[in-house]
Amino acid sequence: MNPKTEAEIAIETDSTELAAALAELAGSGNTLITKRDGLDGATLTTVLLTITPLVVGQIFRLIRAEIESKKHVRLIYNGVTIQGVSEATLLKIIEQSRGD
Incomplete structure (x- = not known):
C-alpha cells in the first residue's frame, strides 16, 4: 500500500x-x-x-x-435496576420518586 x-x-x-x-x-x-x-x-x-x-x-x-x-447510565436503587437511560432521564426519574 x-x-x-x-x-x-x-x-x-x-x-x-x-x-x-x-x-x-x-x-x-x-x-x-x-x-x-x-x-x-x-x-x-x-x-x-x-x-x-x-x-x-x-x-x-x-x-x-x-x-x-457512555451517555447512558445504570443505577440500582432499593433493589430496582434502571439502565439504558440518559443522565437527564435518570435525574427526572429520581425527582419523580422523591415526590411519591
Whole structure:
C-alpha cells in the first residue's frame, strides 16, 4: 500500500470492549496493545495501529458507539435496576420518586 495512504494512530481507552474491537479491526497487522493502571484505578489500554482509508470509517464508528454508550447510565436503587437511560432521564426519574 502507498505509504501516503497510511497513518499510525494511538487510541487510549478504559473500555476493554473497544480495545478488543480495535485490535480485531486492525487484524494481525502492525498493532501494539499496552495496558497500564490509571490514577483513578481504571486499567487503561492503548491500541497503536496503522489506519488506512479502508478502516478509518470503521474506527470512527467504533469510537462514536463507545462515546454514545457512555451517555447512558445504570443505577440500582432499593433493589430496582434502571439502565439504558440518559443522565437527564435518570435525574427526572429520581425527582419523580422523591415526590411519591
